[in-house]
Amino acid sequence: MTHKYSVRRVVGSLVLAASTSTLAAPGPEGADFGDFWSPGKPNPALCKSPILVGTPLGLPRCLEASNVMRRLNQLQDIATLNDGNRAAGLPGYQASLDYVKKTLERAGYQVRVQPFPFTAYFPKGPGTLQALAPQPASYVWEEDFNYLSQTDPGDVSAPVVAVDLALGAGNASTSGCEVEDFAGFPSGAIALVQRGSCNFEVKAENAAAAGAAGVIIFNQGNTEDRKGLENVTLGDTYEGGIPVLFATYDNGVAWSQTAGLQLHLVADVIREKTQTFNLVAETRRGNPKNVVMAGAHLDSVFEGPGINDNGSGSAALLEMAVLLSKAHPQNKVRFAWWGAEESGLVGSTFYVNSLSETERQRIKAYLNFDMIGSPNFGNFIYDGDGSSFGLQGPPGSAAIERLFEAYFKLRGEPFEGTQIDFRSDYAQFFELGIPFGGLFTGAEDIKSEEQAQKYGGAAGQPFDPCYHQGCDNTANIDLNALEINGDAMAFATSWLSLSTKVIDDEIAAAAKAAEGATTLRQQSVRQAERWGNHYIK
Numbered sequence: 328m329t330h331k332y333s334v335r336r337v338v339g340s341l342v343l344a345a346s347t348s349t350l351a352a353p354g355p356e357g358a359d360f361g362d363f364w365s366p367g368k369p370n371p372a373l374c375k376s377p378i379l380v381g382t383p384l385g386l387p388r389c390l391e392a393s394n395v396m397r398r399l400n401q402l403q404d405i406a407t408l409n410d411g412n413r414a415a416g417l418p419g420y421q422a423s424l425d426y427v428k429k430t431l432e433r434a435g436y437q438v439r440v441q442p443f444p445f446t447a448y449f450p451k452g453p454g455t456l457q458a459l460a461p462q463p464a465s466y467v468w469e470e471d472f473n474y475l476s477q478t479d480p481g482d483v484s485a486p487v488v489a490v491d492l493a494l495g496a497g498n499a500s501t502s503g504c505e506v507e508d509f510a511g512f513p514s515g516a517i518a519l520v521q522r523g524s525c526n527f528e529v530k531a532e533n534a535a536a537a538g539a540a541g542v543i544i545f546n547q548g549n550t551e552d553r554k555g556l557e558n559v560t561l562g563d564t565y566e567g568g569i570p571v572l573f574a575t576y577d578n579g580v581a582w583s584q585t586a587g588l589q590l591h592l593v594a595d596v597i598r599e600k601t602q603t604f605n606l607v608a609e610t611r612r613g614n615p616k617n618v619v620m621a622g623a624h625l626d627s628v629f630e631g632p633g634i635n636d637n638g639s640g641s642a643a644l645l646e647m648a649v650l651l652s653k654a655h656p657q658n659k660v661r662f663a664w665w666g667a668e669e670s671g672l673v674g675s676t677f678y679v680n681s682l683s684e685t686e687r688q689r690i691k692a693y694l695n696f697d698m699i700g701s702p703n704f705g706n707f708i709y710d711g712d713g714s715s716f717g718l719q720g721p722p723g724s725a726a727i728e729r730l731f732e733a734y735f736k737l738r739g740e741p742f743e744g745t746q747i748d749f750r751s752d753y754a755q756f757f758e759l760g761i762p763f764g765g766l767f768t769g770a771e772d773i774k775s776e777e778q779a780q781k782y783g784g785a786a787g788q789p790f791d792p793c794y795h796q797g798c799d800n801t802a803n804i805d806l807n808a809l810e811i812n813g814d815a816m817a818f819a820t821s822w823l824s825l826s827t828k829v830i831d832d833e834i835a836a837a838a839k840a841a842e843g844a845t846t847l848r849q850q851s852v853r854q855a856e857r858w859g860n861h862y863i864k
């Protein structure tokens with residue numbers, strides 16, 4: 328009995344704290360909540376209670392990193408049995424989907440499998456690049472050149488024609504961005520194009536439209552960090568139909584200065600229009616007109632098992648869904664495991680575009696979990712209020728950011744904002760104006776001295792040294808990162824499952840401000856009508 332009382336009190340004071348964002352980090356007396364809530368020790372009584380398990384402090388308490396890790400081991404086994412990956416369009420993805428689906432069904436969920444079209448792309452073997460004239464030469468795969476992801480296959484021997492290059496430090500190359508760049512381009516030649524200004528797809532499709540048989544895009548060379556080889560992509564929608572290789576700046580410059588150059592290039596890849604799937608499930612309980620969504624992409628890249636990216640988000644979400652299956656949320660909680668994120672956010676984009684206006688309006692929040700166990704982690708919260716990076720999320724996103732912050736503060740754990748850069752599945756929710764937020768523990772970016780002080784770990788090293796590589800396996804997970812970020816996920820999801828007031832209030836305030844702006848505008852128009860025509864005309 329006393330337990331219930333304390334839940335109400337604790338939750339009540341947290342509502343206050345999150346809505347005013349004055350929640351202080353707990354001091355030594357921070358163990359106020361007592362052993363019942365304290366993380367670390369299992370508490371089966373709490374986790375079996377349908378009321379308590381679904382509360383903002385109960386759910387994180389019941390979501391244990393060791394259980395999330397068990398699920399990650401399952402995903403690792405799936406990858407190991409399926410050519411080492413779980414990439415969309417391949418058996419490892421199908422097996423991952425089946426695993427999540429079965430687990431959810433066993434917990435009592437009705438699971439919706441949503442098919443959608445996408446273009447599967449897999450490199451089959453290394454590419455070839457040789458000079459045939461004026462001097463024979465061979466170039467080294469993954470040193471001099473690589474594939475642009477989503478290139479079409481092809482085998483081409485042809486003269487090379489440079490397209491509107493702008494060489495040198497500080498250049499502002501627009502090579503290949505305009506159709507006119509290809510005026511007089513000889514059909515059947517290989518286009519030598521420089522990176523810069525517009526995206527790769529535009530350059531390659533312009534070349535294809537001008538009759539090019541193949542394209543080499545070399546790095547821009549405007550700065551030192553844009554000279555080497557990089558893994559870049561044409562995007563899922565590339566329709567050039569010709570092979571496209573990426574090369575280093577120095578090679579590009581040398582080729583552009585070689586008279587009579589003929590190259591032989593081969594792209595040994597598979598590219599195929601096919602379909603893959605999202606998986607969606609929701610709590611039986613809760614108001615269907617007030618939906619809180621939480622999502623994670625389930626696919627990996629082709630290069631590895633994708634245990635941190637994004638087995639971590641997927642497994643934590645699955646564990647949370649199982650725990651919530653017996654809970655009593657006020658709002659419906661909808662879980663999504665996205666397909667083909669790594670092919671360009673394809674699954675989440677399809678889902679969002681397939682919503683009716685009514686369905687869209689019912690989604691009060693979208694929470695994204697992509698990479699939450701990075702081995703050299705930082706605790707990053709999407710910068711919903713724009714306070715760290717300028718770009719704000721739709722109204723309501725600041726409240727979501729505050730909710731996550733409140734939990735990190737409560738646990739006395741450090742955190743910081745991370746830029747809304749559209750590199751994960753929240754992008755389309757943002758476009759539709761749905762409030763969003765989420766967590767991330769870092770990828771290829773380098774940890775600073777300051778961040779190493781804050782979180783521990785190694786300065787000067789990437790947050791995830793195995794990002795998009797074969798070594799993104801179960802050894803590539805920090806259990807503490809998984810624990811604290813899984814708990815923060817559970818806290819925010821549970822919170823919003825009980826009430827979206829913090830979001831509703833922020834939306835109402837934004838609408839009021841916009842209305843105020845309209846009123847001002849109307850006033851000035853009226854004023855202009857009254858006085859004004861003399862002044863404006």
Ligand code: BES
Nearest residue numbers: 636668669670671672697698750751770
């Ligand atoms: N997990 C990453 C997202 C990510 C990586 C966010 C690094 C921030 C920093 C995601 O799976 C991914 O790799 N996204 C692609 C973009 C997407 C549109 C294909 C990326 O960032 O290259």
Ligand code: ZN
Nearest residue numbers: 636637697698
């Ligand atoms: Zn990812």
